[in-house]
Amino acid sequence: MAIVNLQNVTYKYPLTDVPVLQNINLQVEEGEFVAVIGPNGAGKSTLCYTLAGFAPHFFKGELTGIVEVAGVESHNSILSEWVLNVGLAFQNPFNQISGAKYTVFEELAFGLENIGIPRDEMIARVEGAMKLTGISDLADRSPYSLSGGQQQRVALASILVMQPRVLVLDEPTSQMDPIGTREVFGVIHSMAESGMTVILVEHKMEWIAQFADRVIALKDGEILMNGDPSEVLTSPLLPSNGFGTSRYTSVARRAQELGLWNEGKLPITLDEAVRGFNSSLTKEEIPDARAK
């Protein structure tokens, strides 16, 4: 059975008339890595909040349909228990620092103190999470003294120590520079490798193409597409609906229009693009294209 199960989920924030999520049906298997894409205001963050229990438990508002994680229904649970199954991290690393702790080590232990994990296990878990996220050498630093990428890894580690079954990440790299992005994706990758179920909202298609098992395209609160990365990310529906595309796909699509791309499928990664161009361009069609 799927670990995440959303059935006909519709959600309205308080004091609003239009539902932000409409009729969402989504199943995620244990260990799966699902990426969510969508233009601004599509409801991606709201979907994350719904998965993580904050809608409706924190934001109130009106939720209909079934939200089920690990066999428990959101309606029948309280937020402080729900978060033990679903971990949430989001964009701004600074706002995810608890502010109650003076060192990274203590910061990671904060959640474990709250849920009453015995001290020995707490220390072992914190050390494990620091190792996995590559922040062991920051243990004694103040969380406020770190770079954005380091802070975001601390935020991820702070959620990881809680050992949730499902990890929900809402644009964790959108405020990162390329170096921070690479650091954070390294961590996300190793978490996925360790078998954790990951649901990631992300704009950077190149990274999605590299890691995701499945891509969900969200538009105006509805699921527009749900499928294999190579299908969703190359679909002609994306550019016409205001989604971004990977630069490899864009270049190949343009090449296709010019008759320079003869492969059946458009590429989503650098490797696929290189392979495709290699076989397309060795067919001596370049002068032809120039004429066009």
Place this chain on the structure above:
Amino acid sequence: MHERLSFFVKRDSPIHRLNPMTKAVMALSLVLIAFLSPWYWTPLALFLFVILPLSLVARVAREYWNFILKVILPTLIILFIMQAFFLPGESRSIFEVFGLEITELSARLAFRNVMRILVMISSFTILLLTTHPSELMSDLSRRGLPGQFAYVVISSLQIIPQMQAKAQTIISAQRSRGLDTQSSFLRRVGGILPLVGPLVFGSLVEVEERAIAIEARGFTSTRPKTFLREIQDTSFDRALRWALIACVILTLILRIWLS
């Protein structure tokens, strides 16, 4: 950036090793005794024979004096002068200027008040110099202080420098767009208004996000909490606390008795 967000100086000393609650009780007792004692010289005696040795034993004398001399002493001197001039005291005049006078009695009273305040500030300074804020709050939470309260105390201590830094960033940003923050008062007040939006609105969004972030880490969990910091509470600590409380009660009795 802000590595140093608290007063705390990490050293190994008998005072550092005391239970945080013991130190808090000690600070509070010293203040109460200084204020309640019926004897005139008690505050000075506490300062000379308790506070000063404590600062040495705790190995924070340098930091302590640094703070007292730079920040507290100037304030106390001003306070002494004000009090000496304005406290009523019908006795021999010892100094007079512009029709204001300091009498023997007003000087005596002003000195005692200033010593009381010095004891108060000193005992809390030594408490904060030798106690890590997290340790203090962990210990108080363990003794039943609501977690939310401890959170508010510590996070406010940490947030203030962050807010200042942010205000500075906004000011620089607005100034680079032509905001005037340096001319006349009224124009400046007008000019500050554009800062309020980003600072307050930014903060509200931040507050919501932070609430979500700590909630995601079980902040309101009803499970019994555990603590990373192991805090010693020896029988010596307990004995010391009771002894201090006894001293306060004794002072109180003496004061009622003798007045």
